[in-house]
Amino acid sequence: MSYSLLRPFLFSMDPEKAHEFTLELLEKAHKAKLLGFVYAQQSLPVECMGMVFNNPVGLAAGLDKNADYIDALGELGFGFIEVGTVTPKPQEGNQKPRMFRLKEANAIINRMGFNNKGVDHLIRNMRKCKYKGNIGINIGKNAITPVEHAAADYIYCLERVYPYASYITVNISSPNTKNLRDLQSGDALRKLLFEIKSRHLQLAVDYGFYVPLVLKVAPDLEPEQIEFICQQLLDFDIDGLITTNTTISRIGVEDLPNGNEAGGLSGRPVSHMSTMVLEQFTDILEDKVAVIGVGGIDSGDKAVKKLQAGASLVQLYSGLIYKGPSLVQESIQAIGGYYDTLES
Template identity: 80%
Template sequence: MSYALLRPFLFNMDPERAHDMTLALLEKAHKARALGFIYGQQSLPVESMGLRFSNPVGLAAGLDKNGDYIDALAEMGFGFIEIGTVTPKPQEGNAKPRLFRIKQAEAIINRMGFNNKGVDHLVENVRRCQYKGNIGINIGKNAVTPVEQAADDYVYCLERVYPHASYITINISSPNTKNLRDLQSGAALTGLLNTIKERHSQLATEFGFYVPLVLKVAPDLDDEQIDYIAKQLLDFEIDGLITTNTTLSRVGVEDLPFGDETGGLSGRPVSQKSTQVLQKFAERLENQVALVGVGGIDSGDKAVKKIQAGADLVQLYSGLIYKGPGLVQSCIQAIGGYYDALEE
């Protein structure tokens, strides 16, 4: 009810300003110890990637890029939280305005461009937070780094976040950093994964514990690309795959206000497409790689569809903007009901 009252006020504001204000209000509520009372915590334990999750519903990367609000967000009942995307050096991202609501389609277009305060700032926030659940850290490259040298940025971030992350996500699928998606194909992907995996193995030996590696891909993949990526995941023994990031397609938002803005489209219009990509990967990977379904989840039923398509875990972002924090509990309950029905 509180979000239903607040939403009209927020939706009359510039989207990026509303985003910042919402997180600030959330932090104040957390410090007032109000959030746990409002949202509670539902238990639906799941094991994936060698980790135990209190429930399978997580927060997708992008909402808390710097890890500034981990403890406040945790009180909304998430089973895990992914922060980032973070880059080696701080960067401003793309010029504003760069975030647009398409209300009629319950969609969002963003071209943020990995705006963040740098990996050292994020690591310090993770060190200070009190949250004891799983924290995924999503890493990327700086915009000024040539794509041919992208591996250097990923390894730099990998080394710094390794001792602080429950799992580490390699983001090669944002459409808002020039040429980044080139890393999803052919020799570029093989070379990147080879470099990252080699350093990852060394870090596991140095620290004496293993942190799972996850890849995040776009929904704009054809069958040949899906085949290739699936093979690379198996060849390099990558632990998880997040499907999917935002789409470049504008199906579902044609002729709507802001529908022609450049950037990645998320929310309801990407739901079916992202689920189809998820299912294709599930068919090829045959339970050998953990799958995280994200994209267009705005109800418990949509979360269940991701599970049915092969996801072990799901993540929310745009759906939270339109439906509010109660969506977390709705998804947990729906997935729990689905699991119960399978056992009957």
Template identity: 75%
Template sequence: MSYALLRPFLFNMDPEHAHEMTLSLLDKAHKARVLGLVYGQSMQPTDCMGLQFSNPVGLAAGLDKNGDYIDALAELGFGFIEVGTVTPRPQVGNDKPRLFRIKQADAIINRMGFNNQGIDYLVENVKRCKYKGNIGINIGKNADTPVEQAADDYVYCLERAYPHASYITVNISSPNTKNLRDLQSGDALTQLLDTIKNRHSQLATEYGFYVPLVLKVAPDLEPMQVDYISQQLLDFEIDGLIATNTTLSRVGVEDLQDGDQMGGLSGRPVSHISTQILQQFSDQLGDKVTLIGVGGIDSGAKAVKKIEAGADMIQLYTGLIYRGPGLVQSCIQAIGGYYDAMEG
């Protein structure tokens, strides 16, 4: 109810300013110790990638890029938190305005461009936080790093994130960093994963523990690309796949205000295409790779559709903006009900 009252006020503000204010208010409520009284945590224990999760509903990367609000966000009941995308060096991202609500479609278009304070800043926040659940660190490359040298940026972030992350996500699917999606195909993907996985194996030996490695892909993939990526995931023994990031498609928003803005589209219009891609990966990979479904989840029923398509866990982002924090518990309960029905 509190979010329903707050939403009209936030939606009258510039979207990026509203995002910052929401996180600030959330942090204040956390420090005042009132969040836990409003949002409890439902338990639906889930084991994936050798990790134990209190429930299978996580926060997608992008909402807390720098890890400034981990403890406050955790009080909303998430089973895991993913922070980032983070790059080796701080960068301001693309020019403003770069975030657009499309209210009629419960959607957002963003072209943020990996704006963040850099990996060292994020790691310090992760080290300081009190949250004891699983934290994923989502890594990317700086905008001014040539795509041919992208592996250097990923390895740099990997090395610094490794001792502090529950798992590490390699983001090669944002449409807002020039040529980044080229890394999803052919020799570029093979070479990137080969470099990352070699350093990853060395780090596991150096630290004496294993941190799972996850790949995040776009929904705008052809069947041949799905086949190729699936084989690469198996060949390089990648632990997890996040399907999907935002889409370049404008189906469902083409005639709406700001529907023609450049950037990645998220929210309700991406639900079907992201679930289709998830299903294709599930058909290829079975239970050999952990699948995390994200894209267009704005209800418990949509969360269940991801599970039915093969997801082991899900993540939320745009749905939270339109439905509020209560969406977390709705999804946990719906997934729990689905599993109960399957067992019964």
């Protein structure tokens, strides 16, 4: 079924229920071996963080928090998939309703609060998945863990997901876990990265292989904060950076229905902001840290703009809700055209 025909039905449902319904429908189509006939896997190899990605278009964390649907999602043509955010213990997340569409702006506001089934459930799914592409695992802290003890939660998850991840993302940028974004600044960030990186290096020795470590940051950063984070990335030899998570800004949507709901705003309104922040990071980092661009990609042109701003890879999420899986192919084709232009 064409997504354009399915979308009105999905948009008549509560957003969170529509999310769950869509994933279950996708899983059924996967098991019936229908997806491969519709979504061809496009090869556009990219080397990043010491790995080869089949193409540079990935799925952002948050859509498949528990790694329940990796094989089905993999058939949509993604070059890589990021699952999570996962926490040490299962948690319900914030009170419902906690996800809101802003249809006039092709946007979403969510305040999910890291709802997930816990790291052990995710690992069980990782052990049985058959997807051959790279899989990032996004880790966070439980809501009941005081922010000053956050490192223990991150390290707990790091230790458990290490042998199953192509890369591991440390998520300190969700606006929906109290005080989490405090970890992006000052001594809190330095202490967190020191503790995580120390354990990360020991795990590489213990397992005999190295899994890249990535940091995910918010778009709501001042230039001096960006400079500080860049210095920490270099000081602690962090392999990658994801820019950006959702924004707490409501510029341009404040007068829309649901526009002032609490939570993180994603989709088209965050596109320019996230790309500008990405560019500020890449100007300072000068290719010393791999950068993944995410935020407001709802067309192939928007995906290309992330690469023009310095990203090596891109990730999709909210754009898929409004445009459907065809956005994956559109983005790959646009990036392929951009590569051709660079070569010529």
